[in-house]
Amino acid sequence: MATAASAAIRRGRAPLSGQIARAGYVLVAPGFALLVLVSGLPVVLALLLSFTDYNLIQAPHWVGLANYNRLATDNTFVVSVERSAEFVVMIVPSGTAISLLVALLIRNQLRGMGAIRTIVYIPQGISWVATALIWSWLYNPIYGLIDHILSLVGVAPVSWTTDFNTAMLSIVIMSIWRDIGFFGIIFLAALQGIPRSLYEAASIDGANRFASFRFVTLPMLGPTLFFVVVIWCIGGMQMFTQAFVLTNGGPVDATQTVVYTIYLTAFQFLKMGYASAQAFALFVAIVALTLVNRRLFRDQEYEL
Amino acid sequence: MIQNYSDALTRRRFLVMGSTTLAVTLLAACSSGQAPATSAPAPTSASASNGGAAASKPTVAPTTAPASSTSASSSGPATIEFLNIGALQQTVTLFSDKLIPAFAKAQPSITVHMQTIDWGPSFQKISTAVASGTAPDVFVMGGIFTDPLASKGALLQIDDRVARWDGAKDIYPNVWSDSKYQGKTYAVPMNLEPQTIVYRKDFYQSAGLKPPETWDDLKAAATKLVKKNGSAVQVEGMDWNLTNNVSAQQSFINLLYQAGGDYFDASGKPSFSSDAGHKALDYMVSFYKDNLSSTAFVRAGTNAADFTAIGKSATGLVLNQDVASDKENAASVYANLGAALPLKMDAQSKPNGLIYINKLGIFAKTKVPDAAWTWLTYTMEPDVLGPWNETLLNFSSRKSVTDAASFVKDDPNLKVFDDAIQYTKPQSQHPAMFQIIQILNKAVLNALYLRASVDDTLKSMDSQVADAIKG
Numbered sequence: 001m002a003t004a005a006s007a008a009i010r011r012g013r014a015p016l017s018g019q020i021a022r023a024g025y026v027l028v029a030p031g032f033a034l035l036v037l038v039s040g041l042p043v044v045l046a047l048l049l050s051f052t053d054y055n056l057i058q059a060p061h062w063v064g065l066a067n068y069n070r071l072a073t074d075n076t077f078v079v080s081v082e083r084s085a086e087f088v089v090m091i092v093p094s095g096t097a098i099s100l101l102v103a104l105l106i107r108n109q110l111r112g113m114g115a116i117r118t119i120v121y122i123p124q125g126i127s128w129v130a131t132a133l134i135w136s137w138l139y140n141p142i143y144g145l146i147d148h149i150l151s152l153v154g155v156a157p158v159s160w161t162t163d164f165n166t167a168m169l170s171i172v173i174m175s176i177w178r179d180i181g182f183f184g185i186i187f188l189a190a191l192q193g194i195p196r197s198l199y200e201a202a203s204i205d206g207a208n209r210f211a212s213f214r215f216v217t218l219p220m221l222g223p224t225l226f227f228v229v230v231i232w233c234i235g236g237m238q239m240f241t242q243a244f245v246l247t248n249g250g251p252v253d254a255t256q257t258v259v260y261t262i263y264l265t266a267f268q269f270l271k272m273g274y275a276s277a278q279a280f281a282l283f284v285a286i287v288a289l290t291l292v293n294r295r296l297f298r299d300q301e302y303e304l
Numbered sequence: 305m306i307q308n309y310s311d312a313l314t315r316r317r318f319l320v321m322g323s324t325t326l327a328v329t330l331l332a333a334c335s336s337g338q339a340p341a342t343s344a345p346a347p348t349s350a351s352a353s354n355g356g357a358a359a360s361k362p363t364v365a366p367t368t369a370p371a372s373s374t375s376a377s378s379s380g381p382a383t384i385e386f387l388n389i390g391a392l393q394q395t396v397t398l399f400s401d402k403l404i405p406a407f408a409k410a411q412p413s414i415t416v417h418m419q420t421i422d423w424g425p426s427f428q429k430i431s432t433a434v435a436s437g438t439a440p441d442v443f444v445m446g447g448i449f450t451d452p453l454a455s456k457g458a459l460l461q462i463d464d465r466v467a468r469w470d471g472a473k474d475i476y477p478n479v480w481s482d483s484k485y486q487g488k489t490y491a492v493p494m495n496l497e498p499q500t501i502v503y504r505k506d507f508y509q510s511a512g513l514k515p516p517e518t519w520d521d522l523k524a525a526a527t528k529l530v531k532k533n534g535s536a537v538q539v540e541g542m543d544w545n546l547t548n549n550v551s552a553q554q555s556f557i558n559l560l561y562q563a564g565g566d567y568f569d570a571s572g573k574p575s576f577s578s579d580a581g582h583k584a585l586d587y588m589v590s591f592y593k594d595n596l597s598s599t600a601f602v603r604a605g606t607n608a609a610d611f612t613a614i615g616k617s618a619t620g621l622v623l624n625q626d627v628a629s630d631k632e633n634a635a636s637v638y639a640n641l642g643a644a645l646p647l648k649m650d651a652q653s654k655p656n657g658l659i660y661i662n663k664l665g666i667f668a669k670t671k672v673p674d675a676a677w678t679w680l681t682y683t684m685e686p687d688v689l690g691p692w693n694e695t696l697l698n699f700s701s702r703k704s705v706t707d708a709a710s711f712v713k714d715d716p717n718l719k720v721f722d723d724a725i726q727y728t729k730p731q732s733q734h735p736a737m738f739q740i741i742q743i744l745n746k747a748v749l750n751a752l753y754l755r756a757s758v759d760d761t762l763k764s765m766d767s768q769v770a771d772a773i774k775g
Contacts, residue, residue: 053775055456056431056432056435057431057434057435057456057457057458058456058457141600142614142616156536157600159599159600159602161548161602162546162548162599162600162602163599163600164753164755247548250548250749251548251599251602251749251753252749252750252753253746267425267427267428267431268427268738268739268742269736269738269739269742269772270431270452270456270738
């Protein structure tokens with residue numbers, strides 16, 4: 001019995017009597033039912049809708065794979081995938097690096113560091129809509145603070161949100177500003193979890209500060225880096241509110257991301273079936289991206 | 305230990321806990337998820353007989369609602385859900401304090417609940433409500449709502465009712481087309497937003513120029529009045545009202561109409577790559593090629609300033625609302641603004657411009673169509689429609705109301721906008737119009753940003769719009 005119990009524990013399952021197990025199921029059942037109702041069922045329904053021509057008002061008709069076949073030839077969708085990828089490529093490396101840098105700066109136990117940490121985290125408490133409205137003022141080429149400051153050093157006004165070359169960049173800068181607190185705090189927690197003995201050992205071995213960072217800090221941050229990169233990739237692929245409020249997807253389609261296209265298809269053009277197919281394509285892309293990240297980080301851990 | 309826990313958590317307790325959880329969940333699910341409506345229920349007989357607090361206030365509403373041959377009062381009490389899209393705070397106050405109480409007094413058997421929503425999500429709100437069968441009985445509709453909703457059976461056809469309604473004759477005749485789908489009427493025009501030329505009087509006078517009437521006039525004035533620092537435009541010669549919405553295509557359609565073109569040919573095929581389309585887009589793009597206008601000037605987000613009003617452009621293409629807003633918010637700026645009739649392509653042509661028409665529609669599956677029509681026609685009464693539109697700084701669809709509105713007749717610029725209405729026509733209607741205007745807007749912007757040639761842009765418009773029509 002003890003052997004069976006310990007084997008079960010090793011497998012991650014504690015032995016339960018039938019009555020206790022039933023009690024557990026009963027307790028879990030409401031939450032599970034709610035999850036199925038508000039999350040599982042809509043996903044299944046959306047999958048079914050993706051095979052129909054549902055327009056929100058009239059009854060849907062089955063169209064087979066027509067919506068999925070259309071995805072590859074729909075230039076608007078293809079361009080929006082490129083825009084989302086562009087956003088991810090721009091924000092993930094820079095945002096991760098800056099968050100880590102901020103975490104390294106604020107981990108010191110200096111006087112007033114608590115207040116600085118609070119200030120860094122404050123943007124995270126502001127909604128995306130409010131953030132975008134604030135930044136639309138900052139980016140304004142006529143009244144905006146950023147162009148005013150640039151003009152003091154002789155830089156010509158930049159049409160941040162309406163120029164093809166800077167529209168996506170303006171969203172990236174704003175997004176990093178808002179998310180830096182969240183990811184910075186995650187890095188900070190991970191940094192504080194690294195045993196001091198590792199640094200002491202590295203020091204004895206003659207490692208300087210950079211070597212300590214390269215061979216102690218970074219390896220120990222591996223799982224956290226993976227988490228931050230994955231979360232930022234997923235968030236980046238789903239970016240919508242910033243583009244909706246700050247640039248309305250423009251200029252032309254310079255910031256029209258996949259989710260923005262899904263929004264237009266579903267709620268402006270009332271093509272729910274096709275929008276569902278677009279959403280599932282995005283879902284597959286995010287899963288693939290996550291698997292790639294996992295593979296990359298697994299390799300990195302192996303090297304270490 | 306486990307045994308003790310098991311004893312404490314008996315089957316009966318589980319059942320009680322489960323039942324309680326289920327009951328709470330069901331109660332939560334059954335509660336109304338709707339936001340509280342701005343409503344003014346019909347006064348009770350006591351308050352009505354006493355005048356009631358609201359009814360005792362001065363009112364601009366008629367004391368009697370319009371007579372209807374099929375009044376709701378003949379078929380018992382009715383409740384109307386009214387969605388007032390785009391209402392401002394002063395609009396809500398007007399309806400809550402005056403208009404709805406006055407209606408309730410005249411039609412005690414009809415209770416009106418009003419909800420408001422911004423224009424942004426309004427189409428989605430109506431579409432989803434139609435899908436769930438919970439659409440408001442009467443709702444305000446935007447410029448291109450008619451075909452997308454009527455083609456899906458969401459709107460009540462009202463030809464017979466309109467034919468019997470006296471007020472129909474007072475509505476500007478050229479705006480009814482926006483309320484029709486396949487020749488049948490599904491909405492009543494409620495207010496109008498004509499778009500025409502405004503210019504800086506001080507700029508034009510100092511350069512000895514007259515307000516532009518033709519395309520050549522405008523180009524010549526823009527060339528003379530543009531201000532640049534190197535190649536960077538500092539003051540535009542002409543502002544084509546670029547926003548982060550769909551206004552680029554609206555400006556293009558203005559020019560397309562002036563050149564004698566339209567969205568579709570007689571067979572219903574897209575006809576943007578027509579001679580008129582080429583003339584219109586060539587003309588518009590030439591301002592950006594010649595640095596008379598700049599894509600850096602975009603009215604986006606909170607940067608919603610009318611560039612002409614603030615002196616960043618010599619001339620602009622704007623709506624009456626912009627001018628009314630300039631007048632209300634910046635009187636000193638307003639003194640420098642002049643308005644002109646819509647442009648003519650050349651001296652031989654007629655002026656032509658675009659007009660946006662908001663309307664009132666009735667949900668096809670309303671349970672109270674007669675009461676809904678009674679409420680709709682009440683809101684179209686001059687003493688109701690006028691004050692309502694004045695809160696929005698909009699022109700009423702009834703000519704007598706707009707002509708009499710003091711904020712219009714006492715203002716020379718808004719008077720020009722009023723005169724411009726006769727030269728305007730609305731955007732074409734089509735069930736896929738929401739998609740079509742997005743396609744056109746992107747294509748026009750691509751051309752204005754000089755990322756595509758005029759020829760390629762127009763061909764692309766035709767093919768993409770044809771695809772959108774196919775579904």
